[in-house]
Amino acid sequence: MARIGVINISDGRDYVHGGIAEFIRGNEDRLVAALQAAGHQVVRAGEAVTSNTLAGSLARQVQAEGVDLTVLHYCVWAFPHFTMLAAGQLTGPLVLVANTDPVQPGMVGMLAAGGALDQIGRTHTRLWGDPDDSALITRIGVLAAAASAVTSLRGQTFGRIGGRPMGMYTAVANADQWQRTFGVDVEEIDQWEIVRRAEAADPKEKVRARQWLERHATVHYDGDKLTEELLERQIGSYLAMRELIDEWNLDFTGIKGQPELTQYFATMDVAEAFLNDPYDWNGPKEPHVCATEADMDGALTMQILKHLTGTPVLFADVRHYHGDRDIWDLCNSGQHATWYAARSDDPAENLAKVHLYPEVFFFPAGGASVHHVAAPGEMTLARLTRHDGNYRLQLMLGEFENYDAATTETLMAMSTPEWPHAFARLDAPAEVFLSRFGANHIHAVPGDRRAELRAVCELLDIRLDEFTRG
Template sequence: MKKIKVGILTISDGREYLHREYAGLLMTYQEEIKRELESDGTFEIVGGSLAIHTNEEAKEEALKLQQAGVEATIFNYAIWCYPQFTAVALNFAPGPYLLFCNLHPSECGMVGMMAAAGTLEQLGIPYEKLWGSIMDGEIKKKMTAFLRSASAVKRLKGLTFGNFGGRPLGMYTAVANLEQWQREFGIDVENIEQDDIIREGEAVSGDKVEHAFAWLTENVGEIAYDGEGLTPEKLKLQIRSYYGLRRIIERRKLDFIGIKAHGDLTDRYITMDLAEAFLNDPYDWDGPHEPIIAATESDMDGALTMQIFKLLTGLPVLFADVRHYDKEKDIWYFSNSGTHATYFAGGSLDPKENLKHVTFYPETHYYPAGGASVHHFAKAGKVTLARLARRQGKYYMTIVPAELVEFEREEALRLGSMTTPAWPAAFTRLKADADTFLEKFPCNHIHGVYGEWTEELILTAKLMNMEVQVLTSSSKCGRHK
């Protein structure tokens, strides 16, 4: 993932003699923040060249951040400082804004920060506050969470969503208003005919298709040809559909997509399971690539949820149906015919490690055109699940901390056969009890990534002016504004 570019402006006292006394100390604190944030390669820091102690300096230093294209600005306070300098800088320094102060008892950083925060309150400018030492791991974690969230919100602006085919299967929750997306997120929606996938796929050279076919044959754990639903010819047609989508994405400069497929492509052409899986993967048969969010059933709010996850984490994102709850095992079966990246089969960036756990089964009778269903069981690990939804036109976010659970293969196959045996499955234990989840979760599709990302999602929703509900149990269902 491209480094997150962050600006830091350090604010000083407007009295010349006090500024001269503390300027060196202030810049030492700034350099400490810069060094710590850049240590793991996630951030590129653009620091102010001096501690600001005049309105002119506030404007000039903030303009430098604007010209550098930073995605968020940290205002750094270590002594008492004039709030007016923060106010002037806000005219030019790019937001979102984090106000940060030290806690040294002989220095008045907290007083300076609180005075600046009061100024922002009066001006009606949103911000977050954080206090402590950047050398404290918890403080650094909180700062990193804010900066990731700020960047994700910023990077949504100017994106283009490719909507192939429109609403599927009568689902209201899969369709969003393009005016609202542009107004609230800065995202444009490009509607595209699914026939374009077929035409572009037909134009792909036979050599490219044969190369992909050979790679899949060599690396996929099992390809269960049955001579009818899944044949070598149908698998090659799925490869063409993947290449067709890649060509359209490149030519139209699409950033993330959704594909209706159902009732059209799945009846008369081929299923999109393979294409969706390898778009969402961090690799294909031609080598590594940045995951391209592709939502099955052209679920727009699902794709938006996934894109936010991607921008926050850089990781492949799960898309699944809320399929079944096993009360005895306290396990949810999250399963869907498409969009399950093969990454989840092994949790590795090495395709060989993941694909050895993957089986291509013949697609079910639900989809007469046939093709391969990309089957696997998700690797165990902590995950954060979420979904954006709308209530009377206003977006809110639901977050569900959880854990993916593995079983011995024979047992996993037995459990999977209770739903749709050919489809991939993520066996999941939620932090929320079943009644809370079913009462509060807003739709049939759920999304997530490995790791603990609850704090980042809460901050992201806050920056987008959304309510948040975190589902943990019937007694601890938290709502955040």
């Protein structure tokens, strides 16, 4: 969860503060307890702000603790210049929270402070309610989660393995713009590093991993496009990527793959799927965002979604629209993390639904495609795209659906049955989606995370383009 600072702003007159100090402290205790009960880490200022010097020093102390978001709390009338001085020391997002107790004019204090911040153009959010009101705590939590996701991006490094795939403009972003907007650096690495390191990877490790996959998933060897040797080559590619991530300190990555690797070496499906998974044959691990086709905006979207949810993020092509059912087939080679097969933390449960099929004619070098059908449930679907050079977040709610075996087989056979599929019903009419959506790739996480993503847009100062049937 997020790390939240809390600073109470008070009256600057000693004789007034002396009569309200306990009231302020009691309300702060309630607010902090409610935030901690919701799972957040809370950094408290040592005392209420009652002077200009304390406004600066307490804000600096809270800032030094690396908070994602700071709550300025108004239980009483508060001198507005205290807020201005504190805000000057706080570089992160601000939330002004007013107590609604009618005895003390906390709301008046918040409005006076908020108006002063408006005059200097300092962005902030205003909330109000009892300190332990669940709705208030939820709204603070949404803002804190968004702030944590945005803050986590800054200083990170994206590793782009290869270059632009197959002429895809939407997969390539401007490194200067990334640094300015998101604080992310881009490290360029040649695909030869995957080939070189995969061939040099520990043969015993490759065999152990292959046997683990054979035990838990269903492997369909055909003696041509999928052999033990080719599967071990793909496993070697995964091990090569793990080495590159560790050596170059890469926070998230993308692999070009097509056409060089898929034509002459092997597909990256196994590597991409298991990089995005929260496990491999060595046990649990932190999911690492890796986008196929070196899709930079896709990887960045996925990294934000991972920071928000802590879960693996789905990457897919918008492959086909079944107009008779009003559902979309989201399908892209073997990119889908196997976690989506059952959404279980137990890899055996997910892999029981996974098939490794020989790759199709698009990829003559062969290897396994990591096939499964995504488990059902509510999903948030999103992607960062660019319009006239400016970023926007395209966002919608959806539902993944499952069907009986015969229906599923029929639907998959209409596109590429060997690849993974997610059958999605979107909260957007097809004509609206196809007319406005700015890429062929889309990304998804479980649940409704639209509120957090709206807040992310505000913090990054990028446009929200939300799709809805309403």
